[in-house]
Amino acid sequence: xxxxxxxxxxxxxxxxxxxxxxxxxxxxxxxxxxxxxxxxxxxxxxxxxxxxxxxxxxxxxxxxxxxxxxxxxxxxxxxxxxxxxxxxxxxxxxxxxxxxxxxxxxxxxxxxxxxxxxxxxxxxxxxxxxxxxxxxxxxxxxxxxxxxxxxxxxxxxxxxxxxxxxxxxxxxxxxxxxxxxxxxxxxxxxxxxxxxxxxxxxxxxxxxxxxxxxxxxxxxxxxxxxxxxxxxxxxxxxxxxxxxxxxxxxxxxxxxxxxxxxxxxxxxxxxxxxxxxxxxxxxxxxxxxxxxxxxxxxxxxxxxxxxxxxxxxxxxxxxxxxxxxxxxxxxxxxxxxxxxxxxxxxxxxxxxxxxxxxxxxxxxxxxxxxxxxxxxxxxxxxxxxxxxxxxxxxxxxxxxxxxxxxxxxxxxxxxxxxxxxxxxxxxxxxxxxxxxxxxxxxxxxxxxxxxxxxxxxxxxxxxxxxxxxxxxxxxxxxxxxxxxxxxxxxxxxxxxxxxxxxxxxxxxxxxxxxxxx
Amino acid sequence: xxxxxxxxxxxxxxxxxxxxxxxxxxxxxxxxxxxxxxxxxxxxxxxxxxxxxxxxxxxxxxxxxxxxxxxxxxxxxxxxxxxxxxxxxxxxxxxxxxxxxxxxxxxxxxxxxxxxxxxxxxxxxxxxxxxxxxxxxxxxxxxxxxxxxxxxxxxxxxxxxx
Numbered sequence: 001x002x003x004x005x006x007x008x009x010x011x012x013x014x015x016x017x018x019x020x021x022x023x024x025x026x027x028x029x030x031x032x033x034x035x036x037x038x039x040x041x042x043x044x045x046x047x048x049x050x051x052x053x054x055x056x057x058x059x060x061x062x063x064x065x066x067x068x069x070x071x072x073x074x075x076x077x078x079x080x081x082x083x084x085x086x087x088x089x090x091x092x093x094x095x096x097x098x099x100x101x102x103x104x105x106x107x108x109x110x111x112x113x114x115x116x117x118x119x120x121x122x123x124x125x126x127x128x129x130x131x132x133x134x135x136x137x138x139x140x141x142x143x144x145x146x147x148x149x150x151x152x153x154x155x156x157x158x159x160x161x162x163x164x165x166x167x168x169x170x171x172x173x174x175x176x177x178x179x180x181x182x183x184x185x186x187x188x189x190x191x192x193x194x195x196x197x198x199x200x201x202x203x204x205x206x207x208x209x210x211x212x213x214x215x216x217x218x219x220x221x222x223x224x225x226x227x228x229x230x231x232x233x234x235x236x237x238x239x240x241x242x243x244x245x246x247x248x249x250x251x252x253x254x255x256x257x258x259x260x261x262x263x264x265x266x267x268x269x270x271x272x273x274x275x276x277x278x279x280x281x282x283x284x285x286x287x288x289x290x291x292x293x294x295x296x297x298x299x300x301x302x303x304x305x306x307x308x309x310x311x312x313x314x315x316x317x318x319x320x321x322x323x324x325x326x327x328x329x330x331x332x333x334x335x336x337x338x339x340x341x342x343x344x345x346x347x348x349x350x351x352x353x354x355x356x357x358x359x360x361x362x363x364x365x366x367x368x369x370x371x372x373x374x375x376x377x378x379x380x381x382x383x384x385x386x387x388x389x390x391x392x393x394x395x396x397x398x399x400x401x402x403x404x405x406x407x408x409x410x411x412x413x414x415x416x417x418x419x420x421x422x423x424x425x426x427x428x429x430x431x432x433x434x435x436x437x438x439x440x441x442x443x444x445x446x447x448x449x450x451x452x453x454x455x456x457x458x459x460x461x462x463x464x465x466x467x468x469x470x471x472x473x474x475x476x477x478x479x480x481x482x483x484x485x486x487x488x489x490x491x492x493x494x495x496x497x498x499x500x501x502x503x504x505x506x507x508x509x510x511x512x513x514x515x516x517x
Numbered sequence: 518x519x520x521x522x523x524x525x526x527x528x529x530x531x532x533x534x535x536x537x538x539x540x541x542x543x544x545x546x547x548x549x550x551x552x553x554x555x556x557x558x559x560x561x562x563x564x565x566x567x568x569x570x571x572x573x574x575x576x577x578x579x580x581x582x583x584x585x586x587x588x589x590x591x592x593x594x595x596x597x598x599x600x601x602x603x604x605x606x607x608x609x610x611x612x613x614x615x616x617x618x619x620x621x622x623x624x625x626x627x628x629x630x631x632x633x634x635x636x637x638x639x640x641x642x643x644x645x646x647x648x649x650x651x652x653x654x655x656x657x658x659x660x661x662x663x664x665x666x667x668x669x670x671x672x673x674x675x676x677x678x679x
Contacts, residue, residue, distance in 0.1 A: 072586060142590050149597045156604055165615045171608060172621045176547055179601060180539065183554050186594060187532075190561040193587060194520075242624050301630055 003061045003509075005054040008047045009076045010063055012086060012133045015040050015047075020126035027119035034101050037122045041094045041129065048090055052083035056492060060509035062139075070139075070200045075510055077139035077201075080496035081336060085136045085265055088340050092257040092347040093129050095475040097122075099351050100250040102467025118161055125254065128154035135262050139510055141189050141199040144266060148185065148230070152178050155259060158251045159243065166246045174243035177229060181236075185226035192219055202510035205273050205503055213279075220275045224267065224284075231263025233321060234291040237314045241298060244313075245306035245363075249354025252306060256313050257347035261339050264320045268335065271324055272500040282415055284325030289419045292318030292426040299433040305353045305363045308437060312389065312430055313346055319404055319426075322419055326407045332497035334403025337490055341388075341396040344482065348385045348475040355381065355472060356441065358464060365440040372442040377469065379442050384476055386438065388483070390431035395483045399490070401427060520564050528564065531557030544609040544619040548602065555598040562591040625651055 019040035026032035054061055060079035068074070078086075100121065131151025138144045156178075160171035193199055195215055196207045208216060225236070232240040240260070244252050295315025302308040320342070323335025353363050359375045360368040372379045388395035401423065408420035482489060499505045531553045538550030566587035573582040609619045616622075632648035635641065 142593070146593065146597070149601070153600060153604065156608075160608065160611075163611045163615075168608060168612050168615060169622050169624070172544055172612065175605060175608060176539070176551075179551050179605075180554075183551070183558055186555075186558045187561060189590070190558065190565050190587070193562070193590075194565040199586075199590075242627065245626075301634060303630070304626060307626065 003054075004058070005051060006061045006063045008051055009061055009078050009137060010065070011047055012044055012051075012078075012137060013130050015043055016126040016130040016133070020123040020130065023122040023126060024119075033119070033122040037097055037126060038094070038101075040126060041090055041097060044129070044133070045087065045090045045094065048083055048086040051078045052080065052087055052492075054078075055080045055083045056495065059505060062509050070203055070510055071198070074143045075139040075200065075202075076137045077506070077510060078137050079499060079506060079509070080492060081265075081268070081500065082136045084336070084340065084492065084496065085261075086133055088343050089132050089136070089258050089261075090129065091478065092343055092475070093125065093254060095471050095478075096250045096254045096257075096347060096351065097125060098471030098474070099253075099354065099468055102465060102469075102471055103250070120157060121161065124154045124157045127151075128158065128254070128258070132258050132262055136265060139201050141192060141201065141204070145182070145185055145189060148182060148262070151259065151262065152182065155255060159247050159255070161248070161251065170243040170246040173239050177239040181226050181229035184222060184229070188219065188222035188226055191222060195219065200510070201269070201273050202507050205507060206511075208274050216275070217279060220270075220280060223270050223274075224280065227263045227266045227270070228287070229263075231260050231267060231321075232291075232314050232317055233263075233287050234294050234314070234318075237291065237295065237317070240314055241307055241310040244310045245304060249306075249350055249357060252310075253347045253350035253354070256309065256350050257343045260313065260317055261320075261343050264317065264324075264335075264339055267321070268324055268332070268500070271327075272332070273503060273506060276501075276503060281325055281327060284321060285415050285419050288318045288321035288325055289422045290318075291315065291321060292419075292422055296426045296429040296433065300429055300436065302433075303364055303366050305356065305365060305437055305441065306350070308433055309346065309349050309353065312433060315426055315430065316342055316346075316389075319401065319423060322423060323404050323407060325419075326404075326411050326416060328407055328410060329494070329497045329501050330403065330410065331407030332500060333490065333494040334400055334407055336493040336496055337396070337403060337486075338400035340489065340493070341400050341479075341482065344475065344479050345385050345389050345397065348472070348479055349382075349389065351472045351475060352378065352382045352385065355464060355468060358468070360441070365437055368441040369444045370442075375464065377464070381469075381472055381476055382442070383438070385479055386434040388479055390434050391427040392431070396479065396486055399483070399486050403490070520567075524560055524564050528557045528560035531560065542620045544605065544612055544621065548605045548609065551605065552598070552602060555594070559591050559594055559598075562587040562594070 019036050022036045023033045026036065051061060055078055060077055062078075063076040064070070065074040065076060128151050131147050131149070131154060134147030134150060135144050136147075138147055156171065156175050159174055160167050189199060192204065195211055196204060198204060198207065208219070211219075229236040229239075244255055247255070292315050295311050295313075295318065299308050299311030299315060302311060316338075320335045320338050323331040323333075323338065325331075355375075355378045356368065356371065357363050359378055360371060362368060388397045391397045391401050393399075404423060405420050408416045408423070535550045535553030535555075535557055538546050539554060541547050541550065566584045568581075570581040570583035571577055571579060573585045612619045629648050629651040632644050632651060636644035636648055
């Protein structure tokens, strides 16, 4: 079955890869790299927008790569969930790239030739975008693995950019943990193939029900563990706050927005499509509760803003897991909504932290102070997303949590109600954590006479230019705009959740209408 | 289909030894572990492909065909493992350039916060001292990278960079 907009689907991966090649070829010419990267990401955004409309109006768009049918080849599937994720991920990548372009010559600590930022930065970001998109649009388990490896390889390069001692230390932990999770996933795929003879998600949805219960449990657990490490679900979350804060602000921002959510996306896809009658609902609920509570308890003691944000990142993964674990349409819709909210909000906050570093010379609250007077603009840009993260109405953070709490109360089991209580407490503690940063960095007395032109790394003051303010403000505006447009967005995520719960639309799209489960 | 037991045993041994090595603090040993684990995983694909058969070519119809899909998958996995190995080797080399050893060190900021929390809880002066010492150590490292020669390798510090 050929769908009318299917020709756009492969472009979502081909464009960034071609762009990465061009950017690498133009390594010495910074402006060529910038034009290529922004053009590629802009086109991806348009394509993804059209695809979301097409998926919403006319059903999932499917491509059989190379003309091979699902029985032996790879299929690409863009349904509502995939299109939505591609749009959001491309938006934040563009914002981050705009920020790093705006940073201009002083991008990153190590300008090797004193002129251009590292030439591998743009190609790596584009490969990362290609890997993330591959994961979102793939309808094949092994192809998802390949997407993971693409984004991982790019993220390894970005995290260790410049190769300072601190980044090599952080990079080592990150690289080894990521490789291990990929191996677990790889082994899981081979077991899935041995058991069913296919790795196509739609075919698996048909066949996995015929397997004995014990086999299904093993396959589900292996896949869940592999994805949970990527998504930083407690107790597999220790690597994240250890490695993220060392990278430059734009890189941490794109990691925080995208990489863990790719794991969450994979969990959503596999749980709903392959294991609809989950036997691990309780386990997931416990994991969600512990992720929230342990993560936020880590966040409240941190002095460094980047580290605090990394811990809240882990903590809020628990909310998404909660929605998945409840397994109702309303829970799933809220979880998808929360993923969209969280990608945007974490990226924005890390970029604002980059601004704070530029103004105050540090992201350590012990050395910052009085920023509200020194730079009110940064204050506003931090305050809005921080309140959003803390779940203050009328922002998206509040709306997403309301949906999740509703789903938990509807579920009604004592464990789900415990998680409801836990998520309210986590929300309050998040507010405490960001308020603590606000109080210490923005309202407190200046600790060591730090002024707006204080000593900055390398001894030169990095002023706030429009180049960094505009992309950051744009992302803040998107988060606020999303709060205004939360109604239509919730409608789309609800329709996506209904499709995921029914499973039949996905199978119809991939295998042809009328196949039975 | 009954799977080949020898292949499974070999794969298990590879995975077990790989896991042991992977837990090491030395980056090169961990890399060896990754390679063994990866090969163990790759062998599982050979198990998944079932019994050997005729090459799956158009026009060749005699006898049962081998399943080509796991072989395509395992080839991809091998190539990816190769790329990742190259990166980890580079990382290990960089770690050795910087510190002379390729051991993974602890996160100092995390250690400092632990020590500070202990000092706050117990009021013990020794914990406070440890916390301050870690902070001072961190500042020294930071200034080494941010003053003058920004972010570039601390050349000549160990006479290792050429």
